Amino acid sequence: MINLDHISAAPLLPEVKEVMIDAINSDLHNPSSQHQAGEAAAERVEAARESVRQLIGAGGGKEIVFTSGGTESVNHAIKGVALASRNGGNHIVTTNIEHNAVIRSLKRLSGFNFKVTSLPVDETGRVNPDDVAKAITDKTLLVSVMHSNNETGTIQPIKEIGAITRERKVLFHSDAVDSVGIVPVDVDDLNVDLLSFGSNRYYGPHGVGGLYIRKGTRIFPLLEGGVQEHNKRGGTENVIGIIGMGKAAELAARDMDTRMTHLLALKNYILAHLPEYIDEYLINTNLEYSLPDLLNVSLKYIEGESVMLMLDGDGVAVSTKSACATGSLRASHVLMSLGLSHADAQGTIVISWGIGNTASEMDRFFASLAESVKMLRDMSPLYKNHSNMS
Amino acid sequence: MYNKVVMDHFKQPRNVGVIEDADGVGEVGNPLCGDMMTIYLKIKDDKINDIKFQTFGCGSAIAVSSMLTELAMGKSLKEAKQISNKDVAAALEGLPKNKMHCSNLGADALHMAIQDYEDKKAGVKRSGPARKEEHAHEKESHCYCPYCDVELAEAVTFCEACQRNLDEEH
Numbered sequence: 001m002i003n004l005d006h007i008s009a010a011p012l013l014p015e016v017k018e019v020m021i022d023a024i025n026s027d028l029h030n031p032s033s034q035h036q037a038g039e040a041a042a043e044r045v046e047a048a049r050e051s052v053r054q055l056i057g058a059g060g061g062k063e064i065v066f067t068s069g070g071t072e073s074v075n076h077a078i079k080g081v082a083l084a085s086r087n088g089g090n091h092i093v094t095t096n097i098e099h100n101a102v103i104r105s106l107k108r109l110s111g112f113n114f115k116v117t118s119l120p121v122d123e124t125g126r127v128n129p130d131d132v133a134k135a136i137t138d139k140t141l142l143v144s145v146m147h148s149n150n151e152t153g154t155i156q157p158i159k160e161i162g163a164i165t166r167e168r169k170v171l172f173h174s175d176a177v178d179s180v181g182i183v184p185v186d187v188d189d190l191n192v193d194l195l196s197f198g199s200n201r202y203y204g205p206h207g208v209g210g211l212y213i214r215k216g217t218r219i220f221p222l223l224e225g226g227v228q229e230h231n232k233r234g235g236t237e238n239v240i241g242i243i244g245m246g247k248a249a250e251l252a253a254r255d256m257d258t259r260m261t262h263l264l265a266l267k268n269y270i271l272a273h274l275p276e277y278i279d280e281y282l283i284n285t286n287l288e289y290s291l292p293d294l295l296n297v298s299l300k301y302i303e304g305e306s307v308m309l310m311l312d313g314d315g316v317a318v319s320t321k322s323a324c325a326t327g328s329l330r331a332s333h334v335l336m337s338l339g340l341s342h343a344d345a346q347g348t349i350v351i352s353w354g355i356g357n358t359a360s361e362m363d364r365f366f367a368s369l370a371e372s373v374k375m376l377r378d379m380s381p382l383y384k385n386h387s388n389m390s
Numbered sequence: 391m392y393n394k395v396v397m398d399h400f401k402q403p404r405n406v407g408v409i410e411d412a413d414g415v416g417e418v419g420n421p422l423c424g425d426m427m428t429i430y431l432k433i434k435d436d437k438i439n440d441i442k443f444q445t446f447g448c449g450s451a452i453a454v455s456s457m458l459t460e461l462a463m464g465k466s467l468k469e470a471k472q473i474s475n476k477d478v479a480a481a482l483e484g485l486p487k488n489k490m491h492c493s494n495l496g497a498d499a500l501h502m503a504i505q506d507y508e509d510k511k512a513g514v515k516r517s518g519p520a521r522k523e524e525h526a527h528e529k530e531s532h533c534y535c536p537y538c539d540v541e542l543a544e545a546v547t548f549c550e551a552c553q554r555n556l557d558e559e560h
């Protein structure tokens with residue numbers, strides 16, 4: 001299989017597998033236990049925390065909380081800050097293109113007297129920092145803006161927004177699940193107080209992630225229990241997952257420049273050669289500000305799930321954001337926010353490649369895509385060019 | 391996600407295309423969900439002598455169109471009118487539950503095309519093909535929550551089981 005769906009799952013790197021298998025075979029004890037076996041496990045967890053700390057430029061190890069992944073991190077950041085609110089702060093500012101972890105957490109809070117202002121993005125998919133500044137009131141507790149969008153790969157002006165929230169003394173959370181480990185993310189440079197991230201995005205295991213909490217941030221735990229994670233998250237740690245994440249973070253930091261060069265070369269390759277294979281498509285990714293490893297493409301007159309299935313038949317995995325392919329059968333809120341028509345949104349595929357992909361794999365993808373697009377357009381009542389009919 | 395019969399019809403759809411001098415043309419479409427289907431009929435001696443389809447939609451919508459044309463080919467108009475969306479899904483040996491509503495519109499398109507033919511014969515003039523904007527939810531007896539799959543009554547806007555708002559039709 002040619003994996004052009006890294007945004008859904010990236011393969012574990014051999015070095016990551018190795019440390020995880022070693023951890024399994026080591027029968028590590030509970031890191032909270034005070035005997036030697038427990039302390040040995042705790043050391044491994046703290047070593048992983050240090051690798052993660054270095055990846056995002058956090059100040060001290062205590063600022064990183066290990067979680068079960070990006071979704072938990074986001075829920076913790078948003079609900080934890082809301083629960084800890086005092087002095088009447090009950091207003092949260094966000095954008096229309098956030099991941100459902102943010103959207104649904106905020107929707108839940110809006111049922112508990114919290115008010116949410118959700119800002120639009122422009123047609124290139126970016127929020128205007130001035131709009132954030134205008135939306136902040138004396139009741140504003142938190143601003144939450146994603147670092148990069150999981151459907152389009154478009155990167156938001158986080159640093160500019162961070163300068164505003166710092167000046168206005170409002171907490172700032174960024175869902176950076178799709179950016180951390182792929183592009184440089186530095187919590188001090190960005191002025192964020194809270195940053196959510198996972199592990200699989202940079203070839204670590206699923207089911208583990210982290211939340212950066214700047215020292216002094218008023219936040220309650222989401223999971224109450226023991227005093228693990230410096231009393232910020234109850235529950236015995238996912239030691240094996242954390243060890244895998246730590247290794248993945250270490251390698252991501254070490255190899256980031258070479259990886260980015262490779263990923264960006266493939267992006268430019270796709271952009272340069274796609275027009276040779278298909279016509280009438282839209283690139284929904286902001287090409288000036290975006291991830292190096294993802295493109296969102298709307299293929300006119302056809303539907304994305306059909307394209308995905310046809311490519312799958314040829315051994316190429318992509319994902320689609322067509323309404324038909326989602327459980328809810330609704331058009332993607334991100335694509336709607338960009339102003340796409342329902343028909344164009346329906347024809348959307350997300351191509352996300354990785355460090356293991358090659359240009360010749362892209363050629364095979366192009367050929368398969370061209371064939372799929374032709375077959376589906378020949379079948380489509382929306383496609384005007386009936387001369388192609390077989 | 392899809393069974394072998396569905397995948398076979400999706401990968402090798404039968405009777406794709408346009409009949410330029412069709413005796414009846416029927417269209418159904420649901421702009422929100424996105425699927426659209428056009429059926430073209432050639433009628434001889436009150437029988438479906440030829441049938442072709444065009445579909446914009448997901449794997450399920452394409453398979454439904456293909457299977458429908460196989461079921462309808464050679465049938466008398468009376469028999470063809472009896473073909474239901476349920477029959478098409480059954481012939482495909484089942485469709486995912488969440489696809490039953492939005493992509494299973496083949497029979498509706500066929501009935502529209504037959505209507506178009508009969509109207510033309512009766513002298514009714516129409517500028518385009520017979521069209522149906524929304525497929526017949528009212529004919530279906532079951533609705534399911536798109537999030538938790540629990541069966542819902544029609545027209546509810548909130549799922550009691552998973553406590554979610556259902557802003558749009560389901």
